[in-house]
Amino acid sequence: MQYMAGLLTLLCLFLALRLYSLERNLREGAVQLKKRRQEKSAVPLYLAAPHRTSEELLAEVNGLLRDGEDERSDFRRREQALRRQIANVSHDLRTPLTSILGYLQLLESPDTSEAQREEYLEIISSRARVLQGLITSFYDLSRLEAGEYPIARERVDLREVIGALLAAFYDELESRFAVKVELPEDMPPVWGDKAAMTRVYSNLIRNALEHGEGTLAISAEKRGDHVVTRFTNGGAELDREDLPHVFDRFYTSDKTRSGRNTGLGLAIVKTLTEQMLGTVGAELTEENFSVILYWKV
Numbered sequence: 001m002q003y004m005a006g007l008l009t010l011l012c013l014f015l016a017l018r019l020y021s022l023e024r025n026l027r028e029g030a031v032q033l034k035k036r037r038q039e040k041s042a043v044p045l046y047l048a049a050p051h052r053t054s055e056e057l058l059a060e061v062n063g064l065l066r067d068g069e070d071e072r073s074d075f076r077r078r079e080q081a082l083r084r085q086i087a088n089v090s091h092d093l094r095t096p097l098t099s100i101l102g103y104l105q106l107l108e109s110p111d112t113s114e115a116q117r118e119e120y121l122e123i124i125s126s127r128a129r130v131l132q133g134l135i136t137s138f139y140d141l142s143r144l145e146a147g148e149y150p151i152a153r154e155r156v157d158l159r160e161v162i163g164a165l166l167a168a169f170y171d172e173l174e175s176r177f178a179v180k181v182e183l184p185e186d187m188p189p190v191w192g193d194k195a196a197m198t199r200v201y202s203n204l205i206r207n208a209l210e211h212g213e214g215t216l217a218i219s220a221e222k223r224g225d226h227v228v229t230r231f232t233n234g235g236a237e238l239d240r241e242d243l244p245h246v247f248d249r250f251y252t253s254d255k256t257r258s259g260r261n262t263g264l265g266l267a268i269v270k271t272l273t274e275q276m277l278g279t280v281g282a283e284l285t286e287e288n289f290s291v292i293l294y295w296k297v
Contacts, residue, residue, distance in 0.1 A: 033061065042069035092134055096127040103127075137264040140199075144271045151196055151275050155189040158220060158227060158295070161197050166218075169205050176209060177216035177233070187220055190227050190295035192276040200272050201231075203265040204291055208233040210265075212289070225297050232290040243284050266291070 036043060044062040103120045106112055112120070143149045162183060166173065173179050208216050212233030220229045238246070247270040269291070273280045279294040 036065060040072070042066055089138065093131065096131040096134070099127045100124050100131070134264075137268065141264055141268055141271070144268065144275070149196075149272075149275070151272075152193045153191060153276075154193065156192045156194045156197055157189050158197070158229065159183045159185075159187055161194065162201055162218065162220075162229070165198065165201050165205055169209070172209055173205070173216065176213065178214065180215065180217045180219075182217075182219040184220065184222075187227060188222065188297050190297055192278065192295060196272045196276055200269050200293070203269050204231045207265050207269075207291075214287075222297070226294045227297055229293045229295070230290055232288050234287050238284055238289055240284065243282055246282050247280065 035041075042065045044065065103124050107117060107120050107124075140149065162181075166179075166181065208231065214234030215232075216234075217232040218230070219232075220227060222228075247266050270280050273293060277296060281292045281294075283290040283292065
């Protein structure tokens, strides 16, 4: 009987110690967790005394702390990126708007001649069209990223799309480039959306007109189950470190941000192409910049 009583006493002492250890860990853990929350810290919690079950709980809590710190870091990065984008948008809109306001003041001057008025009105009209294009690009990109830009899956003749755009931009291209075009007559149709593809290739031509010179080479070829088109222009204003970012929205190699480039044209090209299940890439060789598009046959 005394032996059993001794065993029970030892068991009670053991359970009491386990309960005390668990309570101590929970109490100390609560204090540490409160401090971490106040300091917004992800420093891991530690145990006041060894306890296997407490260790498992603590590991999960420390995992949540790390996840919270990762989310805060990601939020800070996105907030900084958003601030830069807002600053860039503000600059890009302000540049043509300031020009418009300046020429409007000149129009109001009694010293302005009739010939000057006509010249200023033409400049105002040009700047207004630039402003309209910027606003349209901002709106289109927001729709694309929200998944609100309608894309239809249809068979598209790339020769027809590119040929129509080359005709539309003929005067501008001929005054700027030596244009070389290689579009095979037997090129098969590809899957995509005709209106979206027209926007993609229109943006590529406009990008070349804004930043290229010398030669503009446009080619297409069938590779396996894809048609690959390549737009290459000379006089690229790019460095090697720019290449991975050319499709980033609001990215521009124009370090002075002269207002010629919003960094939206190629971002729209990439987003539209990928929504049509195509692939886009860029290459920089010596003085030539190329955009390569892959379309499924």
